[in-house]
Each structure stands twice: as C-alpha cells, then as structure tokens.
Amino acid sequence: MLKFPIYLDNHATTPLDPRVLEAMMPYFLESFGNAASRNHAFGWVAEEAVEKARKQVAELIGATAKEIVFTSGATESNNLAIKGVAEMYSQKGNHIITAATEHKAVLDTCKRLEKRGCRVTYLPVQADGLIDLDMLKEAITDKTVLVSIMYGNNEIGTLQDIPAIAGICRERGVLLHTDATQAVGKIPVNVLADNIDLMSLSGHKMYGPKGVGALYVRRKNPRVQLTAQMDGGGHERGMRSGTLNVPGIVGLGKAAELANQLMAGESAQHRALRDRLKDKLMAELDEVYINGTMERRLPHNLNISFAYVEGESLLMGINDIAVSSGSACTSATLEPSYVLKALGAGDDLAHSSIRFGIGRFTTEEEIDYTAAKVIDVVKKLRELSPLYEMVKEGIDLTKVEWPAH
Amino acid sequence: MAYSDKVLDHYNHPRNVGSLDKQDPQVGTGLVGAPECGDVMKLQIKVNPATGIIEDAKFKTFGCGSAIASSSLATEMLKGRTVDEALAIKNTEIVNELSLPPVKIHCSVLAEDAIKAAISDYKTKNGVAAETAQTA
Numbered sequence A: 001m002l003k004f005p006i007y008l009d010n011h012a013t014t015p016l017d018p019r020v021l022e023a024m025m026p027y028f029l030e031s032f033g034n035a036a037s038r039n040h041a042f043g044w045v046a047e048e049a050v051e052k053a054r055k056q057v058a059e060l061i062g063a064t065a066k067e068i069v070f071t072s073g074a075t076e077s078n079n080l081a082i083k084g085v086a087e088m089y090s091q092k093g094n095h096i097i098t099a100a101t102e103h104k105a106v107l108d109t110c111k112r113l114e115k116r117g118c119r120v121t122y123l124p125v126q127a128d129g130l131i132d133l134d135m136l137k138e139a140i141t142d143k144t145v146l147v148s149i150m151y152g153n154n155e156i157g158t159l160q161d162i163p164a165i166a167g168i169c170r171e172r173g174v175l176l177h178t179d180a181t182q183a184v185g186k187i188p189v190n191v192l193a194d195n196i197d198l199m200s201l202s203g204h205k206m207y208g209p210k211g212v213g214a215l216y217v218r219r220k221n222p223r224v225q226l227t228a229q230m231d232g233g234g235h236e237r238g239m240r241s242g243t244l245n246v247p248g249i250v251g252l253g254k255a256a257e258l259a260n261q262l263m264a265g266e267s268a269q270h271r272a273l274r275d276r277l278k279d280k281l282m283a284e285l286d287e288v289y290i291n292g293t294m295e296r297r298l299p300h301n302l303n304i305s306f307a308y309v310e311g312e313s314l315l316m317g318i319n320d321i322a323v324s325s326g327s328a329c330t331s332a333t334l335e336p337s338y339v340l341k342a343l344g345a346g347d348d349l350a351h352s353s354i355r356f357g358i359g360r361f362t363t364e365e366e367i368d369y370t371a372a373k374v375i376d377v378v379k380k381l382r383e384l385s386p387l388y389e390m391v392k393e394g395i396d397l398t399k400v401e402w403p404a405h
Numbered sequence B: 001m002a003y004s005d006k007v008l009d010h011y012n013h014p015r016n017v018g019s020l021d022k023q024d025p026q027v028g029t030g031l032v033g034a035p036e037c038g039d040v041m042k043l044q045i046k047v048n049p050a051t052g053i054i055e056d057a058k059f060k061t062f063g064c065g066s067a068i069a070s071s072s073l074a075t076e077m078l079k080g081r082t083v084d085e086a087l088a089i090k091n092t093e094i095v096n097e098l099s100l101p102p103v104k105i106h107c108s109v110l111a112e113d114a115i116k117a118a119i120s121d122y123k124t125k126n127g128v129a130a131e132t133a134q135t136a
Ligand SMILES: Cc1ncc(COP(=O)(O)O)c(C=O)c1O
Pocket: A011, A012, A072, A073, A074, A075, A076, A103, A105, A150, A152, A153, A154, A179, A181, A182, A201, A202, A203, A204, A211, A212, A213
C-alpha cells in the first residue's frame, strides 16, 4: 500500500530511524545528566553514553574516538574546520582553496574569511561536476593552509576524487577538509585510507536526529590543530565549548552504528531503485538530461532536467511526491541553483531540474508510482510549453532573440 | 509554497491552451520572457477585423504554476473584449483574481506583457497590411 506523500528528498533530511529514537529516549528522561558532571552517577551515565557514541561514529569513518568533536551539525563543523584552521595557521599562510559547488556552509564561511583578509580560490567544476585535479595543483601556493572539497554533492550527488585530492594535499603539505555530510553512512568513507585531515558529518542526513553532527580532527600524521570558534567551558578538548547534547549525540552514534551495519546492502538497493527510476524516465521521455556524472555518484541521488518544462510547475503537478528543484521559481532569490549553473549546462536546464533522493524507507512501489506520475506531468506540461512546440517546429532556441527582460 | 485555489484550478484545467496560425493576418502573437529566466509565455489573439473584437485567444507557457495560471486567466479575460479594451488590462487585476503572493507578481507582469505584445503584433501586421492594400 502506498502512503502519501512519498518522501524522495533524502538529501534535505532523512527520517529518524525508530531504532535511533529508541536509543535516545532514556537520555531525555531518567538519564538526563550533564556529561561534564564528574562527581555523581548522573554525569557518569551521560559521559559513558557520549563516549560510546564517539566510538560508534569513529568506527564508521575509520577514525579513533579522540578524533571526533561533537557539534550542532555539519554547518557548525564546516565553520569550525575552516575558520579554526585559518586562525590557527595564520602564521603559515592565508590562502584557502575550495570549489564553486560546495554547500553554502563552506562557501559563506570562506566569504567571511575573505573579509578578514584571507585569500580564497574557488575552483570551477567541469561539466561532470568534478574539479580538475591539475587546476587544484596549480592553485596551491606556499601560502595555502587548507583545501576544502566536499565528498558527495548535496544537489547532484557527484563524488569528488577525495583520495586523489588528499594525495595532492599531502605532497604539498596542505591540510584537507572535506564536507562529507551526504556521503558518510551512504558509501564507505575512511579517513585513514583516504588521507583526510578534517571531515564534517551530520546526524539528520543519516537517519539520526537534527541539530547534532561531528567534526573529525586528525590527531596523528599530521596532528591538526584548531582555534576554537565557541568559547566557554572547554568541552570537546577545548575545541567546542557547550554542554553536550547527550540525547542527540547518542542518536548520532546509533545512526552511525546502523549505517555501518546496513551500508553495503542499502547502497546496492538504493542504486537499483535509482537506476530503475532513471531508466523508466529516460525510456518514456525525450530530452531529459542527467546533471553531473553517473560514473562517480552517490547511489541514492538522481538529478535530472526535463527540458522545456519549468521545475516549479512540475513540482506542482507531482505534489504527492516530496522532491526538490533547482528552478529559480522555487527559491526565495529567484536565482536558479548555483551548483547546476556551475556545470555550465545553461540556466534553462537548471530551471528544469528535479533532485530525487532515495532513502532507507523507499520502496519499489513508490519508485514506480513516481516514475509514472513524473512522466505523465512532464508530458502534460510539454503540451503547454511554447519552447517544446518551437523545438518540435525545428526552431533552434539558442538562435531566438528573446525580448529584453 | 501554498497556492490559491484559483491558481490550482487554472494549473489543473488550463483554459485555451494551444496555438493559432501565426501567419493569419487576424492573429496577433506575443512571445515574452526567456528560457534562461525560467519563464516564456506565448499568447495569441484572433481579432474580428469588422468589429475589432477578440474572438479567440490561446496560450502556451513555460514557467511556474502562477505563470501558467496568469496566462490561462489572461486568455479568458481577452475573449470578447475589443483590442483597445484589452490594452487596458493591468497585471494587478490578475494578481487580485488569482491571489498571487508578492514573489509571484512578476508572473502576472509577464502575462500583461504578453497581452501587449500580441496586440502590438496584430496592429503592426494590420497596419502594414492596410498600407499594402492602399498602394496596390
Ligand atoms: C553537503 C552539506 N553540507 C552541510 C550541510 C548542513 O548540515 P546541517 O544541517 O547539519 O547543518 C548540508 C545539509 O543541508 C549538506 O548537504
């Protein structure tokens, strides 16, 4: 039995796994202690729970427990990593390298640092969504202190070649931070094997609670140091003050443990569902374009443009399915997605894009329903589209002189 | 975003979708917007040359639901009016009728532009046609 609305927006957030909620419950109620209370059982119980979660998170990513700093989410982790490194290593240099398709939590952090005198290089991406490794090599100078490149993109799901990027950073003695919010728990990410120095992750993208995340900070080869961005009681080894969100952290830990157990089966299943959706759409509709490479991509992501159909009108027609669009009409700023623009495919395809994000609770039935519904609505909207009509008449839209707007 | 019932109604049952013959001297065609901006409207009117009354109107729109609704409504408003009455249609009438929120006002502006463009096309065509008739 299908239940509506169907949730296919798992890049925005994932539902909490009931097993996670169950693990968290006692820490809202009887085990409410402050993990920093050293002299009574309430504190010890809370501290023990936090340390267990630290291990669970560390195990998922190949780190040691002491390398995990709990935060309020990936936004904070990104801020702490980038600002913390920039401040700590300001004697060494003031240059940071990142990419045009990063999450705003990285881009706007970098913009803030530019105002404080840092120099930032924003690498462009190629049509496939990936940075050019030679451009990265050329961008590194003796003033570069940090490279921040995301693992998996939140819109188009493309996977940057983090091991190769890390190799380049190592060779040049530059620290690498990666925002792995969308990748952790979905595909194997190992900070040791991948040579990552700092890594952000978030609970609510992996079936854990919102408002909790972590930053991995490498302790050995090299030992990474950070200037704290939140001053106070010196929690988290001085890197992040503030009373620990014990239930949230317990939930993040449980979510990490589940991801570790389920990942192999789940990623194969998500890939199969994703490909089923893609194949159905492409079999029934002409002029659909996949944004970003399919070769290196998160298994649960499909970002696709239905040419000559505007994204918000498509969302309106499939309003029993929760997805998101890169269309300008769906954004408060009336600007289409900067990630899609960065691929250089033309703004018109950004306006026509839909992001599907498959999740732990997605069924084949839901995928089949979604495919049929999207096909139906796209066909209907193309009947309504002056652009589709013009193209069918043989008009080249790029040659049309569109009136001033 | 929550859509008004009227926007939903026009989106689900768009009125007067289609195309008229561009070459017909009685037909005026307006094409406004641009694909890179995410909205393009084509609006056409067919005028009775004897009465100056718009007897038919058709549209096709690439744009958000409010843009589709605005142009659908525009075709309804046009039918039965004279060309000069049609020129007086203001986007605010569309905004009020569809209860468009502020971020969607530009969709109604586009519809007003499309009406003006279609009428101007009709007028140029017939101005030119009249002159050719005189010189012949
Ligand atoms: C790639 C990426 N980085 C950072 C974030 C922000 O994460 P949080 O909501 O935990 O602050 C998100 C979520 O929107 C994301 O997708």
